Amino acid sequence: MEILLSKSIAKPVILMKILQNGELVIVDAETTVRYFNKENLELQSGFKVGIKHKRYKTAVVAFANNGEYFATLTSDAKESRLFNAATKKMIAKVERHQGEVSCVGIDPLARYMFSCGDDGKTFAIDVQSGKLVFTLPPHADTINDVTFSRNGNWVAIGSYDRKITLFSLVTMTPKNKLRAHSAPVMHLTFFQKNKLLSIDKNSSAIIWNIYSGKVLGRLEGIHDEVNSFVIDKDEQFLFLGTQLGYVIVYDLDTYEQIASKYIKITSPITSMEFDDENNHLIIGTQDGFVICYDIYEGTETLKDLLKEKEFAMVQKIVDINPLLVYTQIYSLVTNFWENSLQKAKIALQKGDKEKAMLIFGQFKHMPSKNKIIQKLVRDYAEFPKFAQLAKDGKLSLAYGLANRYPIYKESAIYQALEKRWKKAFVQAQKYVLDPKTAPLAKEILAPYRGMSEKTKFIQEVLSKAEIYKRFRAAMAKKEFKVCSELIKQNPFLHELPEYDSLMKYADNLYIQSQKAMKEGDIHSAIKILRVLQDFEEFKDEARNFMVDLESKAKFFNAVRNGDIATAYDMMAISEDLMQTKDGLRLQKIWNDDLNQAKSAAAYGNIQGVKAAMEKYMKIDSKYAALATVFAFAYMVQLEDALQQNAPRQQIENGIKNYILNFGLSEQIEAFYNLFEDMYPETKLNLELLKKGSFSMWRPSMIIDSILD
Structure with missing residues (x-):
C-alpha cells in the first residue's frame, strides 16, 4: 500500500x-492539540495543554464529537480533567479515584465525561455544570x-477483572455483565447497531x-498486541493497529480475516481514524507520524485491466490490496468468471474439452482460478461414463459417480435422473x-434399491402410507403446524411434490410479509407472520418479526394517541423504535428536557427539576433516569450544606434521607468522607442505615430538600 499523505508531529x-x-x-x-484539514493534512490551528503522558495504551485523552469539550488525565494520573476546547478553561476535575485514573471518555452527544480508574470505579460528570451526576x-x-454506541444510547466498560459492563444511557440502568474473556479486557467498540467487539490482553x-x-x-x-482500532462508516471493515506496526483487517459481516499484514510500518501504531468521506485510513504512530492510506487504492488500475480482460494482472492488484474485492468494479470480474465457469461446464458435459479450455484461457494464469x-x-474426465450409465439405466452406478463427483449434480443429465x-x-x-396396487409401488422403486440416499425414502414410503395420507389431509385443511x-x-416427505408446493407457499408468505413490512402495513404483516409461525423453517424468524412488529404497532398507536408513557416504555424495550422518525423526535x-433538569439539579433546585421532568413522572421506564437526576440535585444540596457549615444534625438527616431513597452509592460515600472530616464527632454509621435503591425509587418520594 502506498502512502497517500504523511505528516510528522514529532511526538x-x-x-x-x-x-x-x-x-x-x-x-x-504532551497533550498538544492540533486541528488539521483532513484532505491534505495542513495544520489549521491548535493549542498546548502541556500534560505529558508516559502511558497511553488506554484512552488518556478524549474529545467530544462536536469538538466543544476535551478530557485528559494529569501527568501523574492522579486525576482527570474536563476542559472547554474553545476557552481552554477547566470545567471539572475528578480526584475521587482511590489510586490512578486509567482512562476517560466523552459520550457522542457530549452530555457526560466519564472518568475511569485503577479502583474499578467510573464517575460520570455533567459537561455543562462539571458536577458528578452518577457512577457506573x-x-x-x-x-x-x-466506549459508546454511535447513537449515544449505550456505554461499555472493559476491565482488568476480565468482565465488561453494559449500561443504558437511555434508561440509566445496567443491562449486562459480559463474561467470556480469560484475560484482562483492553479494548471495546460498538458496531452494526447491536454488536460489541472486545479484545483482551492475550489478543483474543x-x-x-x-x-x-x-x-x-x-x-x-x-x-x-493490539494498540488501536477503527471501523469504517459502513461498518464493513475492522482495522486493528498493532505494537509491531501491522494493520490487520477483518470483514465484520463474516468475522473472517481479510489481511494479516494489510499495512506494515516501522513504528508501533498508537492511534487510528477513518475518513468516511474519502475512504481513507489514517494511522498515528509512536514515532510521531500521521500517515494516510486510500483503502481502495488500485481501483483505477483495476478498471483499465478489466477493459483489457487482463485477469492475471487483476489478481496481482487484488493480492496487493485485498479490499478491492469489495468494490463494484471487482464484482464485474466475479460475474465474468461465474459466466465463464458455467459455459465451460456445459462444454465439458458435452465432451468439448478444447472449447472449455478456450473459455478458461483468460483465467489460466490466475493461480486461484487455475486450481479450480x-x-x-x-x-x-469421467462424465461421458456417467452420461452412458444414465442412458443405459444403470442408475446405481450413475448415482455412485455423481456422489463421487458432486459437480455432475449440476448437469442436465443428473437433473433428468432426479426428475425421473x-x-x-x-x-x-x-x-x-x-x-x-401396493406391489406395483415396489416394482416402480426397484431400480433405486441399494442406493443409500434413496433406500431410506423407499423404506419409509412403503411402510408409512398412513403418514402420507395424514400429510395430504393436513395440507388440504391448511393445518400447517401438523404438516411441519x-x-x-418423517424425512421422506421432503421428496413429495406436495412438500415443494408447501415450501413454495411458505416462501410466498415470507415475501408478502417483507413487502407488507416495507410498506408499513403492520397489520397485514402480523397476520401473515402468524401463519408463517406454523412452518418449522420460518418459525423462529417469524416469531422475532412478530415481536418486533407488535412492539412497533403498539408504539405507533401510542404516538398517534398521544400516549407518551407507552411510547417511551416501548422505546426502552426496542432500540429500533428509537431510530424511527417518531422515536428520534421523542x-x-x-434529551432537551433532561438537560433543563440537569441545569436545575446543578443548583439543587428540586422545583426546577420537577418542572422539567413533570411529563415523565408516570412513565415506568423513566424512573431510573428520574432517580439519577433527582439524586444529583439532592447531592448538590448536601454539598452546599457542607460548604455553608450547616448544623451537623441537619446534614446527618440529609445523608439518612439520601440513603433511604437511593441506597449507598459512590457519591454519598465520597460525601460522607468529607463530612466526617469536618464533623469528626459524628456517630453516623452508613452500614446501619435503612437503604433504598435507584431501581426502587419512585416520584412519590420527591421532597424539596433532602435535609428536611
Whole structure:
C-alpha cells in the first residue's frame, strides 16, 4: 500500500478524531492539540495543554464529537480533567479515584465525561455544570477502556477483572455483565447497531450481541498486541493497529480475516481514524507520524485491466490490496468468471474439452482460478461414463459417480435422473395407498434399491402410507403446524411434490410479509407472520418479526394517541423504535428536557427539576433516569450544606434521607468522607442505615430538600 499523505508531529500520536465539522483533531503525548484539514493534512490551528503522558495504551485523552469539550488525565494520573476546547478553561476535575485514573471518555452527544480508574470505579460528570451526576457499576480491578454506541444510547466498560459492563444511557440502568474473556479486557467498540467487539490482553477478540449478551463469534489470527482500532462508516471493515506496526483487517459481516499484514510500518501504531468521506485510513504512530492510506487504492488500475480482460494482472492488484474485492468494479470480474465457469461446464458435459479450455484461457494464469480449472477438468474426465450409465439405466452406478463427483449434480443429465426419481416416487406413493396396487409401488422403486440416499425414502414410503395420507389431509385443511411436525418426524416427505408446493407457499408468505413490512402495513404483516409461525423453517424468524412488529404497532398507536408513557416504555424495550422518525423526535424532547433538569439539579433546585421532568413522572421506564437526576440535585444540596457549615444534625438527616431513597452509592460515600472530616464527632454509621435503591425509587418520594 502506498502512502497517500504523511505528516510528522514529532511526538507519539495518542488521539485522532474527525470532528462533526470535518476537522481532524490530533493530540500528541504532551497533550498538544492540533486541528488539521483532513484532505491534505495542513495544520489549521491548535493549542498546548502541556500534560505529558508516559502511558497511553488506554484512552488518556478524549474529545467530544462536536469538538466543544476535551478530557485528559494529569501527568501523574492522579486525576482527570474536563476542559472547554474553545476557552481552554477547566470545567471539572475528578480526584475521587482511590489510586490512578486509567482512562476517560466523552459520550457522542457530549452530555457526560466519564472518568475511569485503577479502583474499578467510573464517575460520570455533567459537561455543562462539571458536577458528578452518577457512577457506573464498579469493577474489581482497573478499567482499561470506556466506549459508546454511535447513537449515544449505550456505554461499555472493559476491565482488568476480565468482565465488561453494559449500561443504558437511555434508561440509566445496567443491562449486562459480559463474561467470556480469560484475560484482562483492553479494548471495546460498538458496531452494526447491536454488536460489541472486545479484545483482551492475550489478543483474543470476541463479538457480542449487546441485547442477549451472547457471544456471536471470535476473530482468529491476531498474533500481536493490539494498540488501536477503527471501523469504517459502513461498518464493513475492522482495522486493528498493532505494537509491531501491522494493520490487520477483518470483514465484520463474516468475522473472517481479510489481511494479516494489510499495512506494515516501522513504528508501533498508537492511534487510528477513518475518513468516511474519502475512504481513507489514517494511522498515528509512536514515532510521531500521521500517515494516510486510500483503502481502495488500485481501483483505477483495476478498471483499465478489466477493459483489457487482463485477469492475471487483476489478481496481482487484488493480492496487493485485498479490499478491492469489495468494490463494484471487482464484482464485474466475479460475474465474468461465474459466466465463464458455467459455459465451460456445459462444454465439458458435452465432451468439448478444447472449447472449455478456450473459455478458461483468460483465467489460466490466475493461480486461484487455475486450481479450480484443473480440478474441474479432472472431475469431468469421467462424465461421458456417467452420461452412458444414465442412458443405459444403470442408475446405481450413475448415482455412485455423481456422489463421487458432486459437480455432475449440476448437469442436465443428473437433473433428468432426479426428475425421473421424483416421478417414480410420487407414483409409488399413490400406489402404496391402495393394498391392491401396493406391489406395483415396489416394482416402480426397484431400480433405486441399494442406493443409500434413496433406500431410506423407499423404506419409509412403503411402510408409512398412513403418514402420507395424514400429510395430504393436513395440507388440504391448511393445518400447517401438523404438516411441519409430520415433516420433522418423517424425512421422506421432503421428496413429495406436495412438500415443494408447501415450501413454495411458505416462501410466498415470507415475501408478502417483507413487502407488507416495507410498506408499513403492520397489520397485514402480523397476520401473515402468524401463519408463517406454523412452518418449522420460518418459525423462529417469524416469531422475532412478530415481536418486533407488535412492539412497533403498539408504539405507533401510542404516538398517534398521544400516549407518551407507552411510547417511551416501548422505546426502552426496542432500540429500533428509537431510530424511527417518531422515536428520534421523542428522544430529542427527552434529551432537551433532561438537560433543563440537569441545569436545575446543578443548583439543587428540586422545583426546577420537577418542572422539567413533570411529563415523565408516570412513565415506568423513566424512573431510573428520574432517580439519577433527582439524586444529583439532592447531592448538590448536601454539598452546599457542607460548604455553608450547616448544623451537623441537619446534614446527618440529609445523608439518612439520601440513603433511604437511593441506597449507598459512590457519591454519598465520597460525601460522607468529607463530612466526617469536618464533623469528626459524628456517630453516623452508613452500614446501619435503612437503604433504598435507584431501581426502587419512585416520584412519590420527591421532597424539596433532602435535609428536611
